[in-house]
Amino acid sequence: MSDWPPEELARELSQHEAPVLHWFDANRRDFLKVVGGGLVVWLAAPDPSRAQESGRFRGGHELPKELAAWIHIDRDGAVTVFTGKVEVGQNIRTSLAQQVAEELRVPVASIRMVMGDTDRTPWDAGTFGSRTTPTMGPQLRAAAATAREALLDLAAARWGVARGTLVAENGAIRDAETNRTLSYGELTRGQDLVRAVPADAAVAPASRWTVAGAAAPKVDGRDFVTGKHRYASDMTRPELLHGKVLRPPSFEASLLSLDPGKAEAIPGVRVVRDADFVGVVAPDPGTAARAVAALDAKWKETPGQPSNASLFEYLKRNEDLSERSEPHVTGSPESALALADAKVSQTYTVQYIAHAPLEPRAAVAEWSASDGKLTVWTGTQRPFAVKEEVAAALRLPAEKVRVLVPDTGSAYGGKHTGDAAVEAARLAKAAGRPVKVVWTREEEFTWAYLRPAGVLEVRAGARRDGALLAWEFHNWNSGPAGIGTPYDVAAQTVQYHPVKSPLRQGSYRALASTANHFARESAMDELAHAIGMDPLAFRLKNLSAARVRAVFEAAAEKFGWGKARPEPGRGFGIAGGTEKAGYIATCADVEIERPSRRVRVRRLVAAFECGAVVNPDGVRNQVEGALVQGIGGALFEAIRFENGRIVNPHFAQYRVPRLSDLPEIEVVILDRKDLAPAGAGECPIVAVAPAIAQAIFAASGVRLRALPLAPDALPPAAS
Amino acid sequence: MTSVLLDVNGTPRRLDAPADEPLLSALRDRLDLTGTKYGCGEGQCGACTVLMDGAAVRSCQTTVVEAVGKKIVTIEGLEQNGRLHPVQSAFLEVEAFQCGYCTPGMIVSAAALLRSNPSPTTDDIVGAMSGNVCRCGTYSRILDAVRRAAKAGSAR
Numbered sequence: 001m002s003d004w005p006p007e008e009l010a011r012e013l014s015q016h017e018a019p020v021l022h023w024f025d026a027n028r029r030d031f032l033k034v035v036g037g038g039l040v041v042w043l044a045a046p047d048p049s050r051a052q053e054s055g056r057f058r059g060g061h062e063l064p065k066e067l068a069a070w071i072h073i074d075r076d077g078a079v080t081v082f083t084g085k086v087e088v089g090q091n092i093r094t095s096l097a098q099q100v101a102e103e104l105r106v107p108v109a110s111i112r113m114v115m116g117d118t119d120r121t122p123w124d125a126g127t128f129g130s131r132t133t134p135t136m137g138p139q140l141r142a143a144a145a146t147a148r149e150a151l152l153d154l155a156a157a158r159w160g161v162a163r164g165t166l167v168a169e170n171g172a173i174r175d176a177e178t179n180r181t182l183s184y185g186e187l188t189r190g191q192d193l194v195r196a197v198p199a200d201a202a203v204a205p206a207s208r209w210t211v212a213g214a215a216a217p218k219v220d221g222r223d224f225v226t227g228k229h230r231y232a233s234d235m236t237r238p239e240l241l242h243g244k245v246l247r248p249p250s251f252e253a254s255l256l257s258l259d260p261g262k263a264e265a266i267p268g269v270r271v272v273r274d275a276d277f278v279g280v281v282a283p284d285p286g287t288a289a290r291a292v293a294a295l296d297a298k299w300k301e302t303p304g305q306p307s308n309a310s311l312f313e314y315l316k317r318n319e320d321l322s323e324r325s326e327p328h329v330t331g332s333p334e335s336a337l338a339l340a341d342a343k344v345s346q347t348y349t350v351q352y353i354a355h356a357p358l359e360p361r362a363a364v365a366e367w368s369a370s371d372g373k374l375t376v377w378t379g380t381q382r383p384f385a386v387k388e389e390v391a392a393a394l395r396l397p398a399e400k401v402r403v404l405v406p407d408t409g410s411a412y413g414g415k416h417t418g419d420a421a422v423e424a425a426r427l428a429k430a431a432g433r434p435v436k437v438v439w440t441r442e443e444e445f446t447w448a449y450l451r452p453a454g455v456l457e458v459r460a461g462a463r464r465d466g467a468l469l470a471w472e473f474h475n476w477n478s479g480p481a482g483i484g485t486p487y488d489v490a491a492q493t494v495q496y497h498p499v500k501s502p503l504r505q506g507s508y509r510a511l512a513s514t515a516n517h518f519a520r521e522s523a524m525d526e527l528a529h530a531i532g533m534d535p536l537a538f539r540l541k542n543l544s545a546a547r548v549r550a551v552f553e554a555a556a557e558k559f560g561w562g563k564a565r566p567e568p569g570r571g572f573g574i575a576g577g578t579e580k581a582g583y584i585a586t587c588a589d590v591e592i593e594r595p596s597r598r599v600r601v602r603r604l605v606a607a608f609e610c611g612a613v614v615n616p617d618g619v620r621n622q623v624e625g626a627l628v629q630g631i632g633g634a635l636f637e638a639i640r641f642e643n644g645r646i647v648n649p650h651f652a653q654y655r656v657p658r659l660s661d662l663p664e665i666e667v668v669i670l671d672r673k674d675l676a677p678a679g680a681g682e683c684p685i686v687a688v689a690p691a692i693a694q695a696i697f698a699a700s701g702v703r704l705r706a707l708p709l710a711p712d713a714l715p716p717a718a719s
Numbered sequence: 720m721t722s723v724l725l726d727v728n729g730t731p732r733r734l735d736a737p738a739d740e741p742l743l744s745a746l747r748d749r750l751d752l753t754g755t756k757y758g759c760g761e762g763q764c765g766a767c768t769v770l771m772d773g774a775a776v777r778s779c780q781t782t783v784v785e786a787v788g789k790k791i792v793t794i795e796g797l798e799q800n801g802r803l804h805p806v807q808s809a810f811l812e813v814e815a816f817q818c819g820y821c822t823p824g825m826i827v828s829a830a831a832l833l834r835s836n837p838s839p840t841t842d843d844i845v846g847a848m849s850g851n852v853c854r855c856g857t858y859s860r861i862l863d864a865v866r867r868a869a870k871a872g873s874a875r
Binding site for chain 1: 737739740741744747748749751752753754755756757758759761763766794795797798803807810811814816817818819820821822823826844845848849850851852853854855856857858859860861862
């Protein structure tokens, strides 16, 4: 899922059985009827043969490239943008609006973004993989440019003049010769216009941006500081009931018997059973919780499930050979190793960690009595996939399901599924009334999915002069994202080994890239140390990738790498790399506190490059947040599990970064206006853990090769 | 069910609820004041923070009965006559949020801090607000916003 090349996306989509969605001419006209006329820009591929050539209609879906988004300018000039992407805190509601404003020449505040509504926005695979900025951004810029050109045509026709003297600015077309103006509303009034985006839509290069490229505040920020914004968990409907699901006592448990009598005796409670699914509905959440507690259920549990203690052996022993792909091999690492002056052969591990979005999974489901249509409001990164998931679970045709995603209380890759949506829909069906399901924190920790745990083995060798000669890298279970090395090494073997995970696992911010960067950058540091070379100098000596070099150099300069000396008990570390078309280098200054030997991160300096920056303050915010979140995974976050149970499913036991963990943070953004914009939500997290690990070693002489590095006090250095 | 009278955002609100119902649920599910958030239900994340007689309390750990006779202020009650509370303004100015889900609890906690300690040190802020989780990790901006709000308050 790392970069979504077309074949991977097609493979993913081929797993979804759904009726064909049509978005052809008739629908465009229908759309105008619904919205009451004006100008509609359709971003369909102008050349359907291109799509057929690339086989992109797999699974009945036109893929995002062909489908893209609508822009509608109504007869009063109001601008509405439709995108299947969703806002989960990464700030794309603002950055996409900026890009439309840029090309359409309207104030950002005048744009309304309709996002993640399966009935109103074009189909979209989902908001993940840092794809919004590189794909949806250009699509909307092209759509907005097309709308602007259509408005220029309208004005030219209205005035009977050539277009040459007309300019689009501030929501109006102005005739530069006479200075007369027509607002977009005056131009679109009484119109019924459809425009398709040409392949060569006249979009401005980033170097000429004025609205995009400049810091813009969150478009609806005021709603968030006043509590007015309604997340899915805040939705309410007339006659709303509250639902709660009975969870098994452990994973792999099956229901033997259920006596609902005591629960059903509680006034207002109704128990719903469907195979192993058991849930209740009640007038309020407290009563629902009491009712679930009153259910007398007998379960058959599965003994002998793995635990943290045996996790890494388990992963090594349970490789799924049917899923394994061929290793990436160049040259012969074996013979190159023989020539090395210094060798490293180490195992690195990462534990399962939880996304723990502060808004847990939540959904409100409502069935229409008149046409049997099901509407679900839920927080998810994949509204269209959730629509199919709900339709399949409830055995409904997909067109009978509508999913709407209010801006969501974060996700970090953790909300790809529609668990709460399915549960709310099932309960609402039985109740005959709208039902809300909000997972508890414990449910979120236990029944959501996790970032994969992993075992990573590195064998590498370097010559005394710093030349990296050999590189062998294996990753069990954690994932293939970011598994390749950006360093120049002729002889290498890189392989990902899939494993049938003992716990439910899935996407996470930057996927496995954090684990792969941790192992790779740690091994590089160990090699540098073994040959007595500065860790940064060693990296740069083997690094011709210019964009990676640039962030290393920028971070090192800002940090003062090689200039400042650490205070006693402190140490510096550096790490970097690339993920999701972004480039990151991070320097850490870490203190080993005395006498507790607890690790405190004092300062993080990061340099980040993601091509042309759309919203500089937004990007900065994402980098700062990724650094802080990265501290959790680096130092203390770990899911503890035993025999089919998560044993630390509470914030009191699963420690997340808090204000008291905040180091001094400095962020350098390299704005490359000559390069296409890339996403910023994921990449900046990947170098935090290795930078901290190296700093701990520099401070203490203790090499830590397992994430989390130091949930408790640091062990003494080996003599 | 017990009939209770609450003073919420300066308005008397009568409602029927089980006596042990968390104030959080009463606010959200009975009074439709959904700005106060559920994050953990265990007093560990601060998303549900409200003011009770001016002090920050976790509404998930406070029963409706305990709230009777107290002045409850939620995030919805901080704005006065269309004017944002200085802490709200400061959070907006420095964009001290990403997804915004922790924001109401953060703002209410900061408002309580500044009410009792108008010129807090960094340690004071860290001490008062480390019970509030921002999973997006915007703490440096949150710290900045609270300092700004303190400055704005002392300037008036």
